[in-house]
Amino acid sequence: MIQVKELKKSYPVGKKKLEVLKGVDLEIEKGDMIAIMGRSGSGKSTLLNILAGLDLADSGTYRYEQDQISDLNLDELADFRRKKIGFILQNYALIDSKNVFENVALPLRYSKESDDEIKEKVKKILSSLDIEELKEQAVDQLSGGQAQRVAIARALIQSPELILADEPTGSLDEETEKEILALFKDLNQQGKTIILVTHNPQVAEICDQTVYIRDGRCLFTR
Ligand SMILES: Nc1ncnc2c1ncn2[C@@H]1O[C@H](COP(=O)(O)OP(=O)(O)OP(=O)(O)O)[C@@H](O)[C@H]1O
Numbered sequence: 001m002i003q004v005k006e007l008k009k010s011y012p013v014g015k016k017k018l019e020v021l022k023g024v025d026l027e028i029e030k031g032d033m034i035a036i037m038g039r040s041g042s043g044k045s046t047l048l049n050i051l052a053g054l055d056l057a058d059s060g061t062y063r064y065e066q067d068q069i070s071d072l073n074l075d076e077l078a079d080f081r082r083k084k085i086g087f088i089l090q091n092y093a094l095i096d097s098k099n100v101f102e103n104v105a106l107p108l109r110y111s112k113e114s115d116d117e118i119k120e121k122v123k124k125i126l127s128s129l130d131i132e133e134l135k136e137q138a139v140d141q142l143s144g145g146q147a148q149r150v151a152i153a154r155a156l157i158q159s160p161e162l163i164l165a166d167e168p169t170g171s172l173d174e175e176t177e178k179e180i181l182a183l184f185k186d187l188n189q190q191g192k193t194i195i196l197v198t199h200n201p202q203v204a205e206i207c208d209q210t211v212y213i214r215d216g217r218c219l220f221t222r
Pocket residue numbers: 011012018020038039040041042043044045046047
């Protein structure tokens with residue numbers, strides 16, 4: 001499903017270049033559940049952002065099924081993101097001025113779906129995540145676990161094939177972490193491909209495979 005070859009990415013730091021990814025090779029099959037681990041600053045979020053089509057590598061190739069993502073222009077890249085990817089950002093990234101319903105509905109508003117369709121889809125996804133009763137609630141009044149469910153609902157609302165999550169349980173207590181991980185496992189069993197960035201070995205344990213980033217390259221372990 002995903003084939004990454006010799007991917008390189010650096011950032012300018014003053015007059016120098018910070019080489020973060022130095023030739024990443026990665027293959028991910030449809031239906032996999034993968035953890036990405038590595039030290040702080042090793043490039044986990046950088047890689048996840050490239051896989052999500054939010055950022056472009058400097059060189060190397062990224063193929064998603066038949067599409068060469070590394071060759072897309074910005075419009076095509078936005079289209080790829082909208083159609084294929086559900087992205088769950090660090091610390092939920094919900095919009096405080098909107099309630100739960102509107103946060104989840106947001107991607108559908110961008111796609112100009114009708115009010116009736118939006119209502120039906122949001123209702124369905126909120127109820128599948130057990131948070132339908134929160135739909136009118138302000139998002140800054142949610143617990144961490146509730147906020148994460150809302151972020152997951154928003155990522156799922158357009159039925160993406162691939163779900164990417166950056167530290168999805170980073171700020172949750174142990175019990176809530178278990179619930180959210182069970183949710184990801186469920187989604188995986190329904191056929192979604194899932195890639196999680198994590199520092200937590202327990203999160204990696206429920207994944208099929210762990211990818212370590214070390215010295216700008218990927219190492220695989222089962
Ligand atoms: N936009 C940017 N401009 C300059 N440097 C950046 C930028 N984004 C990331 N970096 C640097 O690139 C390196 C890799 O960052 P990245 O966020 O990918 O690491 P990470 O493994 O996800 O770290 P953490 O576990 O701490 O979240 C870091 O040294 C970071 O400071």
